[in-house]
Amino acid sequence: MLYLILCFILGFFSSSLLSLSSSLPPTHLCRPEQSSALLQFKSNLSLSISNCSQEVHIFSIHKMDSWDEDTDCCKWEGVMCDNRKGNVIGLDLNCSGISGSLQSNSSLFSLQNLRSLNLAGNCFRNSKIPSEFGKLRSLNYLNLSDTALTGFVPHEISLLSELVLLDLENIVLDRMSLSLVVPYSFLNLTVSLKHLSLAYWTRFSKGLPSSIGNLKHLKTLNLDSCVFIGSIPSALGNLTKITFLDISSNMFQGQIRDVFWNLNDLSFLDFSSNNFSGLFPSLAFNLTSLTFMDFSSNFLQGTLPNNISGLSYLRELHLYANLLNGRVLGRLFSLPSLKYLNLDFNKLNGPIDTIQEANLVQLVDLSKNEIQGKIPSSFFDLMILTILDLSSNNLSGNIKSCMLVKLKNLRSHNHSFNNLLSLTRCSNDVNSTLPMIIEFHFSSCNMQCFPSFLNASKSLQVLDLSNNQIHGSITKWEAEGWEGLDTLNLSMNFITTAEQIPGKHMFILDLRFNSLQGPLPPPPQALQIPSKIFNLSFLFVLDLSTNKLGRTIPYCFGTFSDQLSAVVLGTLNLNGNQLEGSIPPSLKNYHNLEVFYLGNNNINDTFPYWLGTLPHLQVLVLRSNRFHGEMQNFNGTFSFSSLQMIHLSRNGFTGHILPELFENLKSMKDILVDKSGPNYMGGNYYQDSVIITMKGLDFKLERILTSFTVIDFSSNHFKGSIAKEVGELNSLIVLNFSHNSLAGNILPSLGKMAALESLDLSSNKIQGKIPM
Ligand SMILES: *[C@@H]1O[C@H](CO)[C@@H](O)[C@H](O)[C@H]1NC(C)=O
Ligand SMILES: *[C@@H]1O[C@H](CO)[C@@H](O)[C@H](O)[C@H]1NC(C)=O
Ligand SMILES: *[C@@H]1O[C@H](CO)[C@@H](O)[C@H](O)[C@H]1NC(C)=O
Ligand SMILES: *[C@@H]1O[C@H](CO)[C@@H](O)[C@H](O)[C@H]1NC(C)=O
Ligand SMILES: *[C@@H]1O[C@H](CO)[C@@H](O)[C@H](O)[C@H]1NC(C)=O
Ligand SMILES: *[C@@H]1O[C@H](CO)[C@@H](O)[C@H](O)[C@H]1NC(C)=O
Ligand SMILES: *[C@@H]1O[C@H](CO)[C@@H](O)[C@H](O)[C@H]1NC(C)=O
Ligand SMILES: *[C@@H]1O[C@H](CO)[C@@H](O)[C@H](O)[C@H]1NC(C)=O
Ligand SMILES: *[C@@H]1O[C@H](CO)[C@@H](O)[C@H](O)[C@H]1NC(C)=O
Ligand SMILES: *[C@@H]1O[C@H](CO)[C@@H](O)[C@H](O)[C@H]1NC(C)=O
Ligand SMILES: *[C@@H]1O[C@H](CO)[C@@H](O)[C@H](O)[C@H]1NC(C)=O
Ligand SMILES: *[C@@H]1O[C@H](CO)[C@@H](O)[C@H](O)[C@H]1NC(C)=O
Numbered sequence: 165m166l167y168l169i170l171c172f173i174l175g176f177f178s179s180s181l182l183s184l185s186s187s188l189p190p191t192h193l194c195r196p197e198q199s200s201a202l203l204q205f206k207s208n209l210s211l212s213i214s215n216c217s218q219e220v221h222i223f224s225i226h227k228m229d230s231w232d233e234d235t236d237c238c239k240w241e242g243v244m245c246d247n248r249k250g251n252v253i254g255l256d257l258n259c260s261g262i263s264g265s266l267q268s269n270s271s272l273f274s275l276q277n278l279r280s281l282n283l284a285g286n287c288f289r290n291s292k293i294p295s296e297f298g299k300l301r302s303l304n305y306l307n308l309s310d311t312a313l314t315g316f317v318p319h320e321i322s323l324l325s326e327l328v329l330l331d332l333e334n335i336v337l338d339r340m341s342l343s344l345v346v347p348y349s350f351l352n353l354t355v356s357l358k359h360l361s362l363a364y365w366t367r368f369s370k371g372l373p374s375s376i377g378n379l380k381h382l383k384t385l386n387l388d389s390c391v392f393i394g395s396i397p398s399a400l401g402n403l404t405k406i407t408f409l410d411i412s413s414n415m416f417q418g419q420i421r422d423v424f425w426n427l428n429d430l431s432f433l434d435f436s437s438n439n440f441s442g443l444f445p446s447l448a449f450n451l452t453s454l455t456f457m458d459f460s461s462n463f464l465q466g467t468l469p470n471n472i473s474g475l476s477y478l479r480e481l482h483l484y485a486n487l488l489n490g491r492v493l494g495r496l497f498s499l500p501s502l503k504y505l506n507l508d509f510n511k512l513n514g515p516i517d518t519i520q521e522a523n524l525v526q527l528v529d530l531s532k533n534e535i536q537g538k539i540p541s542s543f544f545d546l547m548i549l550t551i552l553d554l555s556s557n558n559l560s561g562n563i564k565s566c567m568l569v570k571l572k573n574l575r576s577h578n579h580s581f582n583n584l585l586s587l588t589r590c591s592n593d594v595n596s597t598l599p600m601i602i603e604f605h606f607s608s609c610n611m612q613c614f615p616s617f618l619n620a621s622k623s624l625q626v627l628d629l630s631n632n633q634i635h636g637s638i639t640k641w642e643a644e645g646w647e648g649l650d651t652l653n654l655s656m657n658f659i660t661t662a663e664q665i666p667g668k669h670m671f672i673l674d675l676r677f678n679s680l681q682g683p684l685p686p687p688p689q690a691l692q693i694p695s696k697i698f699n700l701s702f703l704f705v706l707d708l709s710t711n712k713l714g715r716t717i718p719y720c721f722g723t724f725s726d727q728l729s730a731v732v733l734g735t736l737n738l739n740g741n742q743l744e745g746s747i748p749p750s751l752k753n754y755h756n757l758e759v760f761y762l763g764n765n766n767i768n769d770t771f772p773y774w775l776g777t778l779p780h781l782q783v784l785v786l787r788s789n790r791f792h793g794e795m796q797n798f799n800g801t802f803s804f805s806s807l808q809m810i811h812l813s814r815n816g817f818t819g820h821i822l823p824e825l826f827e828n829l830k831s832m833k834d835i836l837v838d839k840s841g842p843n844y845m846g847g848n849y850y851q852d853s854v855i856i857t858m859k860g861l862d863f864k865l866e867r868i869l870t871s872f873t874v875i876d877f878s879s880n881h882f883k884g885s886i887a888k889e890v891g892e893l894n895s896l897i898v899l900n901f902s903h904n905s906l907a908g909n910i911l912p913s914l915g916k917m918a919a920l921e922s923l924d925l926s927s928n929k930i931q932g933k934i935p936m
Pocket of ligand 7: 393394415417418439441
């Protein structure tokens with residue numbers, strides 16, 4: 165406080181000195197009272213933020229560093245003066261690393277001549293938008309986007325009748341404060357604005373005042389993510405000069421009013437992610453200057469209007485996630501400027517129309533609709549197409565490879581989940597392929613044969629053919645080529661043998677749920693045993709679960725020559741086979757192993773304490789085998805410092821649960837706050853899943869949060885009491901010791917496990933009181 169007062173007095177003296185000096189012959193153009201107002205503005209802020217904003221990682225330029233009283237303020241970075249009078253008329257401090265608060269008495273508001281003010285990308289956290297902005301009557305440019313300012317937009321803004329541009333994006337509610345109010349349980353992480361309760365919206369939001377219609381000169385209005393509710397005021401239709409209108413990510417509701425369709429200069433229109441309902445406003449298609457139109461993520465119904473030929477400048481049309489029905493108009497693909505067409509997640513039906521004239525479309529997403537029938541052959545004339553998604557429809561028929569390869573610019577292709585659709589190779593097209601293709605998804609369709617025509621594409625990285633009707637073996641001939649392939653998903657087919665696995669640098673190989681038989685094939689880099697199948701050098705995920713592989717895991721599993729010591733395998737999934745014997749000790753050479761599933765086999769071994777030395781091991785699943793004996797801590801190898809999930813249930817373990825086991829479980833002790841939102845183990849193409857037992861029932865988690873933690877020792881023969889060290893695991897979420905022979909009291913120290921969401925100690929011999 166004393167400091168503040170002192171600063172105030174000093175500030176008073178310096179500004180009076182400066183005003184004295186203004187009577188001297190001018191050496192500076194800048195007016196002294198404006199110079200001191202700027203310096204005072206600077207002195208109340210700190211310059212520390214290195215990124216422009218939380219979302220966009222553009223580095224900040226610390227423009228205010230150049231501001232000091234000895235130089236002319238008109239020469240300072242970000243300051244613009246009027247050359248005649250020396251008034252400060254422009255302040256561009258976008259992304260200047262500023263943090264601090266913006267109070268209503270800030271000296272900023274004394275700069276009455278300001279015409280342009282850009283404070284975007286700075287951090288005025290916890291400040292309400294001061295209504296004093298309404299004093300800056302000369303403003304024609306005001307950009308407050310991404311400033312972390314909060315509170316309602318003050319109605320005084322509508323006094324700024326000269327405004328040409330108003331950008332308030334993200335102003336009311338930043339994502340961090342949102343994440344604090346969205347309740348989520350670890351089983352359901354669908355976090356989105358749409359799931360916030362009505363009570364939340366009515367408490368934290370407000371309607372857009374119709375006084376916005378006063379801003380008659382506005383050309384650009386950006387209200388993206390300002391959390392407005394209610395209907396849009398018809399006064400918006402008075403903004404007749406407007407060219408850019410973005411009201412996306414609010415909770416505007418009701419029918420979209422007709423008032424907009426007179427705004428003939430509109431070029432950019434974004435109404436996405438709101439609560440609009442009623443019929444799709446077909447008059448939007450009368451706005452012939454539009455280059456960008458987005459109504460996605462609303463509840464709009466009806467069909468697409470037939471007459472769309474006026475939209476000759478439209479480059480992007482986004483209507484996804486609505487309730488639109490009717491056919492996909494062939495005319496859409498003929499719009500002369502259209503590049504991006506997003507109609508996914510609607511109720512579009514019927515077959516796709518014939519395309520009369522194929523134009524410049526690069527991206528077509530029609531996924532998650534009810535589109536039926538064959539894909540018209542004219543569709544394959546869209547030569548420029550680079551991204552095509554037709555997944556999750558009712559398409560049928562057979563795609564011939566010689567048609568498909570006409571789309572020679574295709575980089576990403578997805579036809580998955582059309583269970584009547586197949587793909588066959590034309591006999592006369594020996595050497596043709598999709599030269600640019602990177603991802604090819606044809607999962608859950610009716611494919612009968614391995615699409616070997618793709619083998620000549622050097623850029624193909626991801627091939628997903630899971631859940632089809634591919635029978636028999638993959639021959640050596642079919643597996644040749646595939647130079648760039650790193651992810652191959654052949655799971656849920658009927659493959660019995662693979663003479664050779666396609667690709668040389670495979671990263672993820674998913675063969676679960678097939679009919680592979682015989683002994684477990686040797687793993688990657690088992691160089692002692694030359695193997696056609698696993699002569700792969702970069703395998704990261706090997707999933708052979710739910711096959712009929714039997715016998716023991718080869719003793720040499722994971723042995724390799726020294727120069728190749730970097731075995732990268734991160735996930736090894738052998739769940740649900742018929743493997744016997746013990747876990748080969750050579751597995752400890754898999755230095756990077758993160759996830760090891762061996763559940764539901766017939767392994768007859770003692771606890772593999774030596775896996776505790778693997779520094780990255782996060783998931784260890786040994787459930788439903790024939791493990792037995794006491795857990796022992798030979799040579800203090802119990803480290804398991806990264807372990808987050810350990811499943812030992814349904815085995816024959818005996819003896820005490822060693823307290824040492826819990827001492828080193830570092831990742832069950834640190835509370836992880838995942839600021840970037842939910843992250844899952846695995847990655848884009850392979851998601852680790854796990855079964856956990858709660859209240860005696862098995863739940864399958866299809867995705868595992870990286871912050872999820874489980875100890876499941878249920879259904880064994882453990883005895884003794886529960887060690888007090890368990891209480892130290894303060895980020896443990898699920899603990900199951902049920903169906904053992906544990907005895908003694910429950911220690912109060914267990915109450916320290918603050919993150920615990922499920923605790924099962926049932927069917928033991930535990931006694932006494934349950935501690936408070
Ligand atoms: C801003 O800083 C000046 C000193 O430079 C001080 O007198 C004034 O009280 C501060 N204002 C706010 C709003 O903190
Ligand atoms: C800044 O951006 C970098 C990436 O460019 C990111 O790693 C870092 O987390 C960001 N920092 C903040 C504070 O957002
Ligand atoms: C506002 O400023 C930010 C940062 O400089 C910029 O990215 C954004 O485009 C500006 N808004 C408008 C509507 O020009
Ligand atoms: C933001 O500041 C940078 C650097 O001074 C400038 O080049 C850019 O034009 C500014 N952006 C806006 C939207 O004013
Ligand atoms: C400005 O307002 C803040 C908060 O109301 C107050 O703490 C500060 O002393 C004020 N500064 C001046 C110069 O009035
Ligand atoms: C998760 O939330 C979504 C959206 O609210 C809902 O549709 C889904 O049924 C929920 N899933 C579970 C397992 O509760
Ligand atoms: C969304 O709109 C419906 C009417 O279509 C309304 O009942 C509901 O309350 C609105 N939701 C919110 C969060 O405003
Ligand atoms: C909008 O225009 C109409 C008719 O031109 C007028 O009656 C109405 O008052 C205007 N509204 C605003 C908020 O300017
Ligand atoms: C919309 O455009 C169509 C054809 O271009 C025209 O017939 C119709 O009158 C227009 N509607 C309005 C309200 O301007
Ligand atoms: C296919 O390519 C091979 C090798 O490049 C060539 O020998 C053969 O003649 C080609 N076949 C046809 C039908 O073009
Ligand atoms: C496990 O293996 C041992 C021999 O190593 C054998 O005596 C025992 O019967 C086996 N147990 C089971 C359950 O197969
Ligand atoms: C313990 O370490 C010693 C010496 O390193 C080694 O000989 C012995 O085999 C180890 N015992 C176990 C059970 O791993």
